[in-house]
Structures are given as C-alpha cells and as structure tokens.
Amino acid sequence: MTETTAWFRLVIAGLAVWRATHLLAAEDGPWDLIVRIRLKLGTSIWGHLMDCFHCLSLWISIPFALFVADGVLSRVVAWLALSGAACLAERVSGEHLNKPPVFFEKATEFEKTTEFEKATEQSH
Numbered sequence: 001m002t003e004t005t006a007w008f009r010l011v012i013a014g015l016a017v018w019r020a021t022h023l024l025a026a027e028d029g030p031w032d033l034i035v036r037i038r039l040k041l042g043t044s045i046w047g048h049l050m051d052c053f054h055c056l057s058l059w060i061s062i063p064f065a066l067f068v069a070d071g072v073l074s075r076v077v078a079w080l081a082l083s084g085a086a087c088l089a090e091r092v093s094g095e096h097l098n099k100p101p102v103f104f105e106k107a108t109e110f111e112k113t114t115e116f117e118k119a120t121e122q123s124h
Contacts, residue, residue: 006068010078013064014085021060021086022093025053057086 001009028035041047049055058079065079 001070009068010081013061013068013078014082014089017057017061017064017082018086018089021053021057022090024050024060025056053090054083054087057083057090061086 023029024034029037038047038050041050049059061079061082064082065075068082069075069078
C-alpha cells in the first residue's frame with residue numbers, strides 16, 4: 001500500500017466512523033429505525049452504549065481499523081486514531097454546543113419550604 005493510499009484510507013475511514021457513530025448515537029435514522037432500536041434497548045448496557053458517542057466510536061472503529069492498517073500493533077493504533085478522529089469531528093460539528101450544561105446544586109433550607117414556592121410563583 002502506498003503512502004497516499006494509506007492516508008486516503010485513514011481519512012475516509014475516519015469520516016465513515018464519525019458518520020456511523022453519529023447515526024447510531026444522535027439521529028433517529030431512516031423511518032425512525034434507529035430511535036426504535038434505541039427505545040427497545042432501553043437502559044440495558046447496549047442502550048447506554050448507544051447514548052455515548054465516545055464509547056460507541058470505540059466499537060464502530062474496530063472494523064475500519066482492519067481496513068486501514070496491517071499488523072496487530074498498527075491496527076490497534078489505527079483503532080484508537082479512528083475513534084479519536086470521530087470524537088474530534090463530533091466536537092467540531094458543534095452539536096454538543098446546542099445542549100445547555102446540566103448543573104445541580106443542593107437546595108438550601110429556605111428552598112425546601114413552602115415560603116420559597118410561594119415566592120417563586122409570585123415572580124412568574
């Protein structure tokens with residue numbers, strides 16, 4: 001395999017890993033097929049895997065690493081590189097920026113009372 005072919009395979013495989021992972025982790029899929037699968041899997045280990053882009057990209061990148069590299073060590077490095085490339089592509093896509101961060105804090109004693117509820121109802 002020439003150096004140009006190797007780079008081409010790496011780039012194409014990286015894009016393919018991102019696309020497949022994004023489809024499974026973040027999209028409904030054609031005819032809502034993926035969302036129905038995700039609902040059936042529920043809160044099982046497989047359901048949680050479908051919800052985590054980074055985790056899923058590790059599994060999706062395995063067959064692509066076999067396509068990109070020869071030899072055990074090269075395939076392990078390609079596997080991690082392809083997963084990393086997919087994670088970088090996900091960050092660059094900016095979709096995660098649309099989701100507000102979740103922030104929890106412990107309620108104060110006043111917030112646990114009905115006085116707080118009355119005060120917040122009046123302000124709305």
